[in-house]
Amino acid sequence: MIIAVASGKGGTGKTTVAVNLARVIGSPVRLLDCDVEEPNAHLFLSGEASERETISVPVPAVDESLCDACGECGRFCAYHAIVSLATKPLVFPELCHGCGGCALVCPRGAIREVDRRIGVIEIRNADGIVLVQGLLDVGVAMAPPLVRAVKAKLVPGEHTIIDAPPGTACPVVAAVRGADFVILVTEPTPFGLNDLALAADMTASLGVPFGVVVNRVGVGDGRVHAFCRERGIPVLLDIPDDRRIAEAYSRGKLVVDALPEYRGHFERLLERTREAVRAS
Amino acid sequence: MRVAFTTSGDSLDAALDARFGRAPRFLVCDTDSGAVEVIDNQKGMDAAQGAGIQAAQTVARAGVQAVVTGHCGPKAFRVLSEAGVAVYTTDAATVAEALERFRSGGLTEARSADVDGHWV
Known part of the structure; x- marks a missing residue:
């Protein structure tokens, strides 16, 4: 339960x-x-913590040599975490929910995901x-x-x-x-x-x-x-x-x-x- | 030159809104022709997060070369800079007053954000 x-x-x-x-x-x-x-x-x-694990969310990293500034990533993102105004995309990792959508919609494969640490988990037996x-x-x-x-x-x-x-x-x-x-x-x-x-x-x-x-x-x-x-x-x-x-x-x-x-x-x-x- | 002013009204004598991302509207003035256009910022008003980014995209797509507002936070400033939009901050009470200061060269272009995000 x-x-x-x-x-x-x-x-x-x-x-x-x-x-x-x-x-x-x-x-x-x-x-x-x-x-x-x-x-x-x-x-x-x-009790003391016996296990500790770092938790991350995947955020976009743009390879600017592949990007042609089509803007698809920025149009897809509902949280304004990636913005492209006919220029190379700007990434705001702190707004990213880690859905991976920008990488999926990018027609040039210019976006890969990298881990951004957000916190830790601790486990203890008390x-x-x-x-x-x-x-x-x-x-x-x-x-x-x-x-x-x-x-x-x-x-x-x-x-x-x-x-x-x-x-x-x-x-x-x-x-x-x-x-x-x-x-x-x-x-x-x-x-x-x-x-x-x-x-x-x-x-x-x-x-x-x-x-x-x-x-x-x-x-x-x-x-x-x-x-x-x-x-x-x-x-x-x-x-x-x-x-x-x-x-x-x-x-x-x-x-x-x-x-x-x-x-x-x-x-x-x-x-x-x-x-x-x-x-x- | 097209210049966007933040406001809660829809005319030159309306108050200048000190906020950029969560200003209800932008009054876009063409300093050459004198034409005035109102652009809604409802998307920025409604955004749970990233209102400044949203608003910066709105004015950049409207083809303005400059923004005049009370304050500008770091995310909005980054997007505006990237889009080639100049930012001017002022304590002018109305859009007309801000426009007059802009025209007379009384405003200095901001080199960075002047407030943190969520400053209100």
Whole structure:
């Protein structure tokens, strides 16, 4: 079963839910930290990285001696990563999505693809949890290829928890696509509600079943719960606004270890998630 | 000489838009005949990334020899340079004012981008 943990708004508790769920789900479990711009699941787990892999995307390199400036490459590229205005093409590697289309449409075979490094993947075994973490290089703006590379480390048949990036843009879509179920974490505030509505629409349009975890219940108001009732979205778990959870988090402790009375909360979340997957 | 001015309006008295890539329109003035033409930059406005590159291609294809705008980022500048389009930056409030400064020789051709991308 592949469970993705996502949220429209950042800072709602995605990683808290993902790591604690990974702890209660039992072995073998693989936690894929796809929040590649700011991976932080490792802060809550022990163990050193045992494997490290460099991830690259293929970008065009133009042999100007073969180019006749026909402009086909520039017309093909939807991302303006290669531009040809009756002159030799200009390449903007940082905008290239690595589709290879420019090389295919070039009638003169003047374009070949070269690797451009975008980040690394690290794998560590943390007390029975295999953590796969993507780390985007500083200055790189193209997260989806790295997110897909992290997901390629998925082992079919193993429990898999995906810690998605925040928001509803391309990196999140790349992280959530293909999951059996998505847990959307939110908080009962106007910001939390606004971004939950966006995330719910995104997840629904991907056709992945989903439910909601409301974190810090006790702050804000009841509109997130009302929204879920109206839309028929199951609320899988309420996590109370308990200062001790924040303290455990700040020390890099798992809630289920530091505060055993919450272990049942995450076990119930897992059970309700399994029921929802079976029902879908 | 055909010169493109960035603007949100469609006439000479409209405000000069300080942005190049995400300016809504370009007002192209023929400095010899005085003719004025409006070119839409919707593609640049809608581009998720590479708005400056898109806009630079739009004005280059429109056959202008110069662009007058508030600021120009590095990617747009590279494309404009490659296409042989001169870039001038100014703090003029309106297109008419920028055109007057251009005509009187009060503007200096930019030798490089004057802002980073996404400067707004």
